[in-house]
Amino acid sequence: MSSFPVLRRVLQSRRRPLSIWTVALGGVCGMYTSLYPMMEKVNLQEMMEALPPAMVEALGYDDMTSAAGYVGSATYGLVAMALLLVFGIGNGAKILAGHEEAGDLELELTSPLSRQTIYAQRLAALWVQISVLVAMVLLVTLVLNAAQSLGIPLDDLMAGTLGLWLLTGLFGSLAFAVGAATGRRAVALGVAAGAAVVGWMFNAIGPTVGVDWMSAVSPLGWYMADNPLTRGFQPLGSSLLAVTTVVVLVAGWMRFLRRDLMT
Amino acid sequence: MASAVVKVRGLVKDYGRFRALRGVDLEVQQGEVFGFIGPNGAGKSTTIRCILDLLRPTEGSVEVLGTSDLRGHPEVRARVGYLPGELAMHGSSTVREHLAYLCELRQGRGAERVEELAARFGLDLDRRFRGLSKGNKQKVGVVQAFMHTPDLLILDEPTSGLDPLLQQEFLRLAREAHVGGATLLVSSHILSEVEAIAGRVAIIRAGAIVDVEDVAKLRERAGxxxxxxxxxxxxxxxxxxxxxxxxxxxxxxxxxxxxxxxxxxxxxxxxxxxxxxxxxxxRNLEELFMDHYRPDGAASDGDRA
Known part of the structure; x- marks a missing residue:
């Protein structure tokens, strides 16, 4: 019963906000995904042609004819992703640096628990929450895929979900690690949110201006390129996401073990 | 001969270009109640936080309960009780839940004393943090510092926010711990707060120890x-x-x-x-400082003005 006290304590305090997030995220994803049959009827392709081609490409809306294309663009590639990144970055910045600034870490660090343990358990609390939310996105999509006979191949869906999980984990971990390194929640938020915005711009703008390296260096490129649900499992992209996460976390860890506690 | 439980040597702490501690030397002997006095901002909390390994010294060494590596010795940290100068308490959890959590961090040690200590200080365990008064927060801080019966108690301004009756209760608790063999390091910016329990007192001013003295002598000098x-x-x-x-x-x-x-x-x-x-x-500490611990360091001990 006395194992992982910090992890359990953090999750306990996050019960309410996490429930609200889970329900809201599930609802929004469900709404977007269930719009697809309607979209089919209004002849989406015609609508897309009315928009400037560069804009369509930047938004990732170039493939709206299939269910996978639509759900990949609208849900996995936009709404769910954006919401998950907001959650991951906000929570990553708060769960260590935010609590440190509030003074909550003082008694944990003077307890017999080591700094390593506190770092690991708070990080675990972040990943548990991200996993719950990503699982919700998957669940809603699975249900609607079956209920509305969308016909998104299961392996594509699983691959896209894995990517979404790794991507959210990366940016959440980045915020967490920067917070652990600096003890400053605002810095953590700024760095991670900035990186996410730049990553999104690189991935969106690169193809439209014909610069390949832009999406090649962007974590969003590793995750989806133009669509996360039509490309199957991406060994290279997934590895890049995972390795970058580990590097960022190790750097934050090393700094956290050595530095002064902020108040 | 008693041995030093806390040994601080030449402690320097810089924050950027600001030097908060300018070579602090401090020795707290086994079983004594040691007062640590100085005006606000003199470096009391910084010293304490260096002793507890919350801050890493720029220079100098710190030894606690026989180890200079508190980070690597959780079993030594387990023997220390700490009351922070300002205790953080947020969120919707109750006092009981929070104290149970702090016990859990210590493998459940101290849980059996929570009820008794809370009762002594009239602390309602079912109150929520939100809206807890300064005095009530301070009670929580005192309870969590003493509950696991530590060998070394480091208390940063323990009586601030407590009303006089509870200050007396705190002094009783501190004396019990002392009689039980614990060593206490108690900081304050008010001499009279520690003189009731402390044997020796160190005075810190602008990041350096200016005097270590028996309380009685200090009181006589203060006048x-x-x-x-x-x-x-x-x-x-x-x-x-x-x-x-x-x-x-x-x-x-x-x-x-x-x-x-x-x-x-x-x-x-x-x-x-x-x-x-x-x-x-x-006379209060500020007046004592004006007489004896001028910035030039000239102690006019016993001189007629």
Whole structure:
């Protein structure tokens, strides 16, 4: 019963906000995904042609004819992703640096628990929450895929979900690690949110201006390129996401073990 | 011979270009109650946080309960109780839940004392953090510092926010811990807060220890403000000549002075006249500083002004 006290304590305090997030995220994803049959009827392709081609490409809306294309663009590639990144970055910045600034870490660090343990358990609390939310996105999509006979191949869906999980984990971990390194929640938020915005711009703008390296260096490129649900499992992209996460976390860890506690 | 439980040598702490500690030396012996006194901002909390490994010294060394590596010794941290100067308490959890959590961080140690300690301080365990008063927060801090019966208690301004009755209860608790063999390091910016329990006191000023002294000696050095009002104007000369009396002045029927040491001679001289009113109060630390610990370091110990 006395194992992982910090992890359990953090999750306990996050019960309410996490429930609200889970329900809201599930609802929004469900709404977007269930719009697809309607979209089919209004002849989406015609609508897309009315928009400037560069804009369509930047938004990732170039493939709206299939269910996978639509759900990949609208849900996995936009709404769910954006919401998950907001959650991951906000929570990553708060769960260590935010609590440190509030003074909550003082008694944990003077307890017999080591700094390593506190770092690991708070990080675990972040990943548990991200996993719950990503699982919700998957669940809603699975249900609607079956209920509305969308016909998104299961392996594509699983691959896209894995990517979404790794991507959210990366940016959440980045915020967490920067917070652990600096003890400053605002810095953590700024760095991670900035990186996410730049990553999104690189991935969106690169193809439209014909610069390949832009999406090649962007974590969003590793995750989806133009669509996360039509490309199957991406060994290279997934590895890049995972390795970058580990590097960022190790750097934050090393700094956290050595530095002064902020108040 | 008792051994040092806390040993601080040449501790320097810089924050950027600001030097918060300028070579602090401190030794707290096994089983003593050690007062750590200084004005706000002098470096008390910084020193304490270095001792606890919350801050990493720029220079110098810290040894606690025989180890200079508190980070690598969780079993030593388990023997320390710490009351932070400002205790963070947020969110919707109750006092009981929070204390249970802090016990869990110590493998459940201290859980059996929570009820008893809370009762002593009149702390309602079912209150929520949100809206807890400063005094109630301080009670939580005291309970969590003492609950696991640590060998070393490091208490940063323990009585701030406690009303006088609870301050007495705190002193009783501290004495019990002391009798039980614990060593206490108690900081305050008010001398009178620690003199009731401390044996020795270190005085810190602008990041350096300026004096380590027995409380009784320090109190004598600090002296008292004394005023005596007579039914006729008193003689300035007669009182000025008394031993231990300084800064003697007469205004109308009232004589005021600073008294060091026993008041016997003063009382005997005063009793030759009719005294209509008298006051005596301990001088505070700031006044002591003005007399004895000027920035140039010149201690005018015992000198007549």
């Amino acid at each position: 008292q403000h004394v005023t005596l009002t007579f039914d006729e104007p008193p003689s300035l000369e007669a009182f000025s000549a008394l031993p231990g009396l300084e800064q003697v002045s007469v205004e109308g029927h009232t004589l005021s002075a600073v008294l060091h040491g026993a008041p016997d001679a003063l009382l005997k001289e005063a009793s030759r006249h009719t005294v209509t009113r008298w006051t005596a109060h301990d």
